[in-house]
Amino acid sequence: MGNNRNDAGFLRAKKRVTAIKEFYVSSTLYCIIIPVLIWVNYQTTSFPWAIFPALGWGLGLVFKGMAALGINPLWGQEWENRKIQELMNKNNL
Numbered sequence: 001m002g003n004n005r006n007d008a009g010f011l012r013a014k015k016r017v018t019a020i021k022e023f024y025v026s027s028t029l030y031c032i033i034i035p036v037l038i039w040v041n042y043q044t045t046s047f048p049w050a051i052f053p054a055l056g057w058g059l060g061l062v063f064k065g066m067a068a069l070g071i072n073p074l075w076g077q078e079w080e081n082r083k084i085q086e087l088m089n090k091n092n093l
Contacts, residue, residue, distance in 0.1 A: 019068040026064060030057055 034054050041050035066072065 016068070016070070019064075023061075023064050023068040026061055030061055 034050070034057070037050045037053055041048060
């Protein structure tokens with residue numbers, strides 16, 4: 001049983017590392033692509049359309065960062081642990 005717990009812990013840690021990595025990649029792309037869009041916007045029209053992808057992607061980036069860092073004001077780590085334990089007890093896992 002201890003080995004299963006370690007395996008489950010490893011899988012959770014691996015999932016979190018993957019989420020953090022995806023957040024870093026997305027942040028880097030945001031910092032490269034958004035300035036290019038702003039430059040194109042400035043060169044082509046006076047309407048500030050670049051603000052829409054900047055705000056949309058930025059909001060998504062905030063949520064991705066919160067998920068990657070384990071910040072969830074609605075369903076925190078404590079709730080998640082209780083729910084996992086409840087489901088494991090219910091299903092005899």
